[in-house]
Amino acid sequence: MTTVRITTNMGNITVELDADKAPKTVANFLEYAGKGHYDNTIFHRVIGDFMIQGGGFEPGMKQKPAEQTVENEGKNGLKNDVYTLAMARTSDPHSASAQFFINVKNNSFLDYPGQDGWGYAVFGKVTDGTDVVDQIRKVKTSRSGMFADVPVEPVIIEKVEVL
Amino acid sequence: MTMPARTLALFVSDLHLQPSQPHTADAFLAFLAERAMAAQELYLLGDLFEYWAGDDDLAASFHQWIVRAIRAVSDAGVKVYWIAGNRDFLVGPGFAQAAGLSLLAEPHVATIAGQRIALVHGDAQCTDDIKYMEFRAQVRQPAWQQQFLALPLAQRKQIIADLREGSREAHATKSYEIMDVTPAAVAELFAATATDVVIHGHTHRPALHQTGGKRRYVLPDWEVDAEPPRGGWIAVDSQGAITRHDLDGHIL
Numbered sequence: 001m002t003t004v005r006i007t008t009n010m011g012n013i014t015v016e017l018d019a020d021k022a023p024k025t026v027a028n029f030l031e032y033a034g035k036g037h038y039d040n041t042i043f044h045r046v047i048g049d050f051m052i053q054g055g056g057f058e059p060g061m062k063q064k065p066a067e068q069t070v071e072n073e074g075k076n077g078l079k080n081d082v083y084t085l086a087m088a089r090t091s092d093p094h095s096a097s098a099q100f101f102i103n104v105k106n107n108s109f110l111d112y113p114g115q116d117g118w119g120y121a122v123f124g125k126v127t128d129g130t131d132v133v134d135q136i137r138k139v140k141t142s143r144s145g146m147f148a149d150v151p152v153e154p155v156i157i158e159k160v161e162v163l
Numbered sequence: 164m165t166m167p168a169r170t171l172a173l174f175v176s177d178l179h180l181q182p183s184q185p186h187t188a189d190a191f192l193a194f195l196a197e198r199a200m201a202a203q204e205l206y207l208l209g210d211l212f213e214y215w216a217g218d219d220d221l222a223a224s225f226h227q228w229i230v231r232a233i234r235a236v237s238d239a240g241v242k243v244y245w246i247a248g249n250r251d252f253l254v255g256p257g258f259a260q261a262a263g264l265s266l267l268a269e270p271h272v273a274t275i276a277g278q279r280i281a282l283v284h285g286d287a288q289c290t291d292d293i294k295y296m297e298f299r300a301q302v303r304q305p306a307w308q309q310q311f312l313a314l315p316l317a318q319r320k321q322i323i324a325d326l327r328e329g330s331r332e333a334h335a336t337k338s339y340e341i342m343d344v345t346p347a348a349v350a351e352l353f354a355a356t357a358t359d360v361v362i363h364g365h366t367h368r369p370a371l372h373q374t375g376g377k378r379r380y381v382l383p384d385w386e387v388d389a390e391p392p393r394g395g396w397i398a399v400d401s402q403g404a405i406t407r408h409d410l411d412g413h414i415l
Contacts, residue, residue: 090240109401
């Protein structure tokens with residue numbers, strides 16, 4: 001079990017990654033983390049009764065390039081329960097790259113097979129700092145250009161490091 | 164990336180976007196940013212534009228504005244689909260590519276949350292409007308369209324302006340009944356698509372009609388400067404529930 005710490009300007013979130021059930025997803029995530037991709041990114045999409053999503057944009061909604069994608073490992077038995085970590089993607093099931101989200105309630109409709117036969121791949125869970133997740137999910141959000149649910153005060157991910 | 168999204172699909176139609184109605188265009192852009200970006204699929208069910216003279220009109224700044232906004236939604240990962248209306252049936256592959264959307268033939272059956280939903284603009288179901296059905300039969304023919312699109316853009320716009328004027332006059336004399344979908348056409352649509360749910364626009368008579376286990380959802384038109392303001396959409400959520408929404412998003 002690899003454990004990572006997500007350091008944010010609102011506190012730290014410790015996450016246990018499940019490399020047994022989601023080997024490719026964990027490897028992909030650790031590679032982005034190791035390259036420093038997550039440094040100075042934000043939680044840019046926060047929906048208080050759904051999930052908090054980040055790892056793709058710098059403050060000011062400047063998107064960070066993330067070319068490398070990972071195969072969808074949604075069929076691994078892990079559920080999108082509250083405080084689990086999963087990969088964000090587009091409607092292409094294998095489009096997940098760097099962006100991830102933390103479920104803030106049990107979102108069973110995201111579990112394999114989901115709506116499109118693939119679901120969203122869960123690859124870890126928060127073991128410390130659920131209170132920080134709960135603070136983040138309550139922040140005030142607004143529209144920023146074509147993006148909605150953007151925190152008015154940026155929630156910044158300073159770094160993601162392996163413990 | 165816009166997913167995970169809790170809204171599986173959104174449906175809008177009959178915005179009749181035109182430069183003289185900037186507030187309606189603003190409202191549509193707000194809808195795209197606030198709602199469409201948080202959905203998995205967006206279906207534009209016709210008459211998005213008040214008129215469309217051809218894809219060579221894409222360069223017009225008003226059209227660029229709208230197309231870019233739709234493009235932002237499709238670039239973010241939302242699947243965007245288009246069904247032609249009676250006003251904008253000349254939208255073609257040029258527009259589709261610029262906006263990042265897929266053109267659908269009608270009727271189209273979408274399977275969303277396991278439900279088969281038939282989608283049409285609605286004009287083809289107004290079968291009592293004989294004059295319109297004749298006109299439609301003519302202008303939907305590829306040969307007619309090819310010939311029309313070969314005319315200079317300025318000429319096409321003039322012809323369309325004249326048609327719109329004629330349509331306004333005709334509307335004044337047509338009875339309310341013939342400008343609605345006919346029960347027979349609706350029944351035929353349900354049968355032909357083997358669905359229990361239909362969503363359409365065109366008639367500007369927003370409602371949910373339920374008869375004998377069949378549900379027909381009708382979309383509103385948009386005119387936010389009207390008194391009262393008109394607009395809204397239909398959504399399918401992650402549980403498969405179909406809801407009708409007003410301009411502010413409240414469930415009707």
